[in-house]
Amino acid sequence: MARKLLWVVAAIVGLISIAPALIVIPYAFSESGFLDFPPGWGGWQWFEKVLDDPTWGEAAMRSLKVALIATGIASVFGTAAAYALVRARPRFSGMIVGLLVLPMVVPIIIFALGSFALGSDLGLVGSIWTLAIAHAALGLPFVLLNVRASLQLVDPSLERAARSLGAGPLSAFGRVTLPLILPGVLSGAVLAFVLSFDEPVVALFLSQDTDPTLPVKLFQTIRLALEPTVAAVSVMLLILGIAGAALWWVTVRFGQRRLRAAAASVPEGV
Amino acid sequence: MSENGNAVKPPALVVCGLRKDYGDDTVVSDFDFEVADGEFVTLLGSSGSGKTTTLMMVAGLVEPTGGTIEIAGQPVTGVPPQRRNIGMMFQSYALFPHLTVFDNVAFPLKRRRFPKAEISKLVIESLERMQLEGFGHRYPAQLSGGQQQRVALARATAYEPPLLLMDEPLSALDRNLRRSLQDELKRFHRTLRTAILYVTHDQEEALSLSDRVILMTEGRVAQVGTPQEIYQSPRSLFVARFLGESNALKGEVASCKGGEAVVKLRNGQVVGGTCSEPLPAGSQVVVVIRPENLMAEANDADGDGIAISVEEISFLGESVRCRGTFATSEPCTLMVGPDHASELSVGATRRVRWEPSKAVVLPGDT
Ligand SMILES: Nc1ncnc2c1ncn2[C@@H]1O[C@H](COP(=O)(O)OP(=O)(O)OP(=O)(O)O)[C@@H](O)[C@H]1O
Numbered sequence: 001m002a003r004k005l006l007w008v009v010a011a012i013v014g015l016i017s018i019a020p021a022l023i024v025i026p027y028a029f030s031e032s033g034f035l036d037f038p039p040g041w042g043g044w045q046w047f048e049k050v051l052d053d054p055t056w057g058e059a060a061m062r063s064l065k066v067a068l069i070a071t072g073i074a075s076v077f078g079t080a081a082a083y084a085l086v087r088a089r090p091r092f093s094g095m096i097v098g099l100l101v102l103p104m105v106v107p108i109i110i111f112a113l114g115s116f117a118l119g120s121d122l123g124l125v126g127s128i129w130t131l132a133i134a135h136a137a138l139g140l141p142f143v144l145l146n147v148r149a150s151l152q153l154v155d156p157s158l159e160r161a162a163r164s165l166g167a168g169p170l171s172a173f174g175r176v177t178l179p180l181i182l183p184g185v186l187s188g189a190v191l192a193f194v195l196s197f198d199e200p201v202v203a204l205f206l207s208q209d210t211d212p213t214l215p216v217k218l219f220q221t222i223r224l225a226l227e228p229t230v231a232a233v234s235v236m237l238l239i240l241g242i243a244g245a246a247l248w249w250v251t252v253r254f255g256q257r258r259l260r261a262a263a264a265s266v267p268e269g270v
Numbered sequence: 271m272s273e274n275g276n277a278v279k280p281p282a283l284v285v286c287g288l289r290k291d292y293g294d295d296t297v298v299s300d301f302d303f304e305v306a307d308g309e310f311v312t313l314l315g316s317s318g319s320g321k322t323t324t325l326m327m328v329a330g331l332v333e334p335t336g337g338t339i340e341i342a343g344q345p346v347t348g349v350p351p352q353r354r355n356i357g358m359m360f361q362s363y364a365l366f367p368h369l370t371v372f373d374n375v376a377f378p379l380k381r382r383r384f385p386k387a388e389i390s391k392l393v394i395e396s397l398e399r400m401q402l403e404g405f406g407h408r409y410p411a412q413l414s415g416g417q418q419q420r421v422a423l424a425r426a427t428a429y430e431p432p433l434l435l436m437d438e439p440l441s442a443l444d445r446n447l448r449r450s451l452q453d454e455l456k457r458f459h460r461t462l463r464t465a466i467l468y469v470t471h472d473q474e475e476a477l478s479l480s481d482r483v484i485l486m487t488e489g490r491v492a493q494v495g496t497p498q499e500i501y502q503s504p505r506s507l508f509v510a511r512f513l514g515e516s517n518a519l520k521g522e523v524a525s526c527k528g529g530e531a532v533v534k535l536r537n538g539q540v541v542g543g544t545c546s547e548p549l550p551a552g553s554q555v556v557v558v559i560r561p562e563n564l565m566a567e568a569n570d571a572d573g574d575g576i577a578i579s580v581e582e583i584s585f586l587g588e589s590v591r592c593r594g595t596f597a598t599s600e601p602c603t604l605m606v607g608p609d610h611a612s613e614l615s616v617g618a619t620r621r622v623r624w625e626p627s628k629a630v631v632l633p634g635d636t
């Protein structure tokens with residue numbers, strides 16, 4: 001009985017959380033050029049229109065580039081920061097974590113405004129690198145927190161053992177610690193990627209109107225007219241998103257298994 | 271040593287004036303010792319006495335504040351751990367959980383850029399020596415504690431380092447397994463003759479495994495010697511108390527010459543013992559006797575020996591332990607063979623004697 005109730009609640013919560021995403025699907029196949037209800041069946045025309053218009057593809061490529069650079073920066077620096085915090089235990093480590101996680105809690109509009117002010121002072125607004133760096137700052141907390149959690153499960157004497165066995169400091173990290181925290185790094189990186197890829201606010205401030213990222217282009221299009229092309233793009237993103245989530249799930253599964261094996265290899269009583 | 275020519279290898283380890291400070295805390299100081307080639311030396315000391323710190327400094331994983339270290343004749347100050355060519359075993363074994371047993375053992379060989387064919391040959395040999403044939407493809411999590419220990423040993427010795435460091439490798443295991451692994455370690459040391467610097471806080475383990483024991487307290491050497499020397503001729507009360515049980519009788523030196531002392535106990539009785547240094551008459555001393563060196567006899571015999579009252583008798587299998595109180599009202603422990611147990615009974619008064627050569631007279635009054 002309680003189990004059934006749980007299922008019902010879960011189904012309702014699930015439905016509510018994905019309904020806004022699912023509702024766009026019928027409109028992507030709309031018959032008319034507006035978001036009319038009921039949408040009717042207009043076939044794949046809006047998808048064709050999106051694929052025919054090069055600016056959509058360009059925007060998608062731009063977003064991909066920004067997200068990849070941002071993910072790279074966030075992963076490297078987030079991992080390095082987590083490593084330093086867990087292994088070296090600096091005196092104010094709690095405060096340092098708080099500081100690095102700040103972009104996650106500051107309202108995005110404030111963060112965007114700040115980045116814009118800083119970027120325009122330095123004359124850097126409009127470059128995808130500036131946007132990527134700002135996005136990296138947003139993604140870094142996810143990497144930091146994920147890596148920190150996995151690093152805390154890794155026995156520090158493993159790296160010392162590697163050193164005593166003939167590995168230099170970098171080799172010891174790369175061959176022993178990194179493989180063990182890789183699931184944490186990867187799930188942090190996936191989150192940082194997704195965050196950057198569909199982040200419109202900071203992107204709106206930091207990119208030029210003529211070369212928008214995908215979320216900015218969606219926003220521009222909606223502002224002009226509620227065309228079903230927007231719904232078609234959304235459906236494509238939805239499919240990519242589901243694929244991404246599946247990938248994330250796989251890495252987490254893989255990671256759990258590996259970490260469990262790592263924990264089990266410590267003899268009992270230690 | 272060098273005058274003997276090339277027949278003698280340099281000591282595996284020479285430590286000179288080693289010191290480590292953490293801020294204002296001095297954790298190790300004035301530490302000198304040597305491990306000869308092929309020797310098994312144990313650092314023994316209570317928790318926090320600086321054993322691990324010393325080992326880490328030898329390995330290069332902790333930077334000493336002062337002093338010098340030589341490994342196989344080479345000074346290693348400033349040499350990073352990966353170039354010290356030592357083997358090290360950790361308390362947790364520190365096997366790499368993401369690598370198979372084979373790859374764990376191959377790890378140090380790969381870092382040393384051995385050719386591939388030689389790596390697999392050495393790994394296989396090493397696993398065979400540890401009776402781990404057929405375990406190469408397993409992961410550490412799929413092994414028992416004893417097997418993990420053998421993998422760690424195989425990994426630390428596959429490249430035949432001149433010196434093996436071990437930090438309490440057996441302390442996480444239960445008593446029986448520990449015994450059998452101690453035997454294995456002994457056999458391993460006999461066959462390989464690698465010099466070993468071993469750390470433990472278990473005195474029994476130290477005595478049974480080592481050629482020599484370095485007893486540490488508060489980062490300093492309390493006494494160095496063979497297990498017999500340390501057990502039978504402690505040079506301080508600390509050492510006597512730390513290793514095994516002992517009876518301590520306070521008194522005053524009546525006379526002392528030629529390494530033999532006569533001591534007047536608190537109840538006025540006079541007993542004999544040995545001393546390693548001349549003691550002035552009238553100075554405060556403690557006579558230390560191991561429980562197994564006390565001989566109990568009926569109280570009616572007059573002559574030497576002091577009376578004890580028996581308070582508790584426990585049967586331990588191969589021996590019987592008896593607790594009581596000396597006539598000086600100091601506590602007394604004696605160990606006798608089971609045949610002699612019938613002579614003791616709770617509440618009885620007995621007389622104990624000892625050979626003066628088996629009692630050590632140490633200066634001090636605590
Ligand atoms: N990184 C450090 N910073 C400050 N103090 C330290 C540090 N490492 C060790 N110590 C101190 O040094 C002393 C010796 O520690 P060490 O680990 O060498 O002891 P040990 O003899 O190995 O003890 P155990 O038997 O418990 O392993 C301890 O008092 C410890 O608190």
Ligand SMILES: [Mg+2]
Pocket residue numbers: 321322323437
């Ligand atoms: Mg220790």
